[in-house]
């Protein structure tokens with residue numbers, strides 16, 4: 086088992102479960118993934134827990150609280166008590182003032198049905214009618230009042246992370262995390278300063294879309310006709326086109342070959358690479374719409390890739406990932 090990582094003062098497994106898939110009928114997230122029945126969500130959460138996962142990432146925006154409710158109900162159904170796992174959720178800034186952060190916190194806590202908010206994140210740097218400084222100050226006041234256990238951000242640049250940490254430090258707190266897109270197909274943290282800033286500040290980077298919304302599982306290469314049946318918003322977000330499938334085929338081939346050597350799947354190898362290559366700074370939150378996917382993702386924590394395999398995936402992904410520095414070095 087890969088050793089645990091730090092989320093501020095909390096110890097977490099290197100892989101957590103992303104819960105956008107539990108959004109249900111919401112406006113945005115449900116356009117990525119179709120609604121799941123409560124029984125399926127319960128089984129997914131159970132599979133994650135059985136696989137050793139100790140933390141869960143949700144958000145108000147995932148179905149206007151539906152994901153938070155589904156997650157907390159599933160944890161209860163699995164016999165988990167508040168405090169036994171780590172729960173992260175997010176405040177969506179869209180068209181809202183910073184004061185909304187404090188005003189809506191009890192609604193978030195209600196949606197989580199007794200589970201504490203261990204990490205409260207600003208979902209994105211854009212969209213609020215208040216400056217970022219005010220938003221971070223409001224988050225700090227929630228932590229100081231004991232409403233949340235720590236503060237994080239999401240989709241923040243290196244400069245925005247530094248500023249958020251500075252504001253929190255002035256109040257005796259620290260920025261704990263920045264949730265950004267990272268995978269073998271999306272390595273922009275390496276050249277936009279986010280990885281360097283995270284290491285300097287001791288901030289954990291939470292990798293979202295670590296499987297590039299499924300592209301790195303090889304499922305679309307095995308059944309290219311699945312592209313057409315995938316919702317357009319998900320297709321656009323993950324660059325899911327036949328041309329891209331051809332372009333990244335060498336990476337999928339490499340993942341498949343390494344997977345065979347380990348008796349594993351390409352998805353597990355992609356996750357193992359992600360939580361190994363960047364060291365302790367990066368943790369990953371793959372999403373799952375089936376219990377078997379959560380089981381597979383958690384089992385990736387049991388794998389140990391060789392130095393040669395890590396380097397080979399690094400090399401092959403450089404040619405196909407979204408990172409100018411990585412490409413230049415290829």
Ligand SMILES: NC(=O)c1ccc[n+]([C@@H]2O[C@H](COP(=O)([O-])OP(=O)(O)OC[C@H]3O[C@@H](n4cnc5c(N)ncnc54)[C@H](OP(=O)(O)O)[C@@H]3O)[C@@H](O)[C@H]2O)c1
Pocket residue numbers: 102103104105106118142143208239240264265292293294295296297298299300302304350352370371372373374375377378379381382
């Ligand atoms: N902060 C942000 O702005 C932000 C943005 C996006 C996501 N997130 C978070 O990150 C989490 C994960 O990101 P994501 O859902 O975008 O992408 P992802 O984790 O890269 O992909 C998840 C999808 O990949 C497929 N999959 C997963 N495991 C598989 C396996 N073992 N075999 C085959 N297919 C597998 C499933 O697709 P099917 O459902 O089609 O089977 C699953 O729904 C979300 O749940 C959410 O919590 C945050």
